[in-house]
Amino acid sequence: MGLFEQLYDQFLKFCSHTPAQRYLRLLDRYPRITEIASYGDIPSYLNFSRSDIIVNQSFIIRLL
Numbered sequence: 001m002g003l004f005e006q007l008y009d010q011f012l013k014f015c016s017h018t019p020a021q022r023y024l025r026l027l028d029r030y031p032r033i034t035e036i037a038s039y040g041d042i043p044s045y046l047n048f049s050r051s052d053i054i055v056n057q058s059f060i061i062r063l064l
Contacts, residue, residue, distance in 0.1 A: 014047075019043075019046065019048035022046045022047075022048070023042070026042070026045075026046060
């Protein structure tokens with residue numbers, strides 16, 4: 001698979017996930033990310049609003 005196909009595949013996966021799924025995936029890949037990055041940077045990186053992360057955190061806490 002070429003570079004363009006890999007990037008396009010990653011883009012499609014990114015767009016098809018909900019903000020909660022993207023946040024959980026980020027936490028799974030980088031468990032200490034909340035210690036390093038601010039709560040304003042994480043939603044910006046994952047392409048959702050800051051208020052979504054508060055909702056997602058309460059959702060994640062209920063899952064645990």
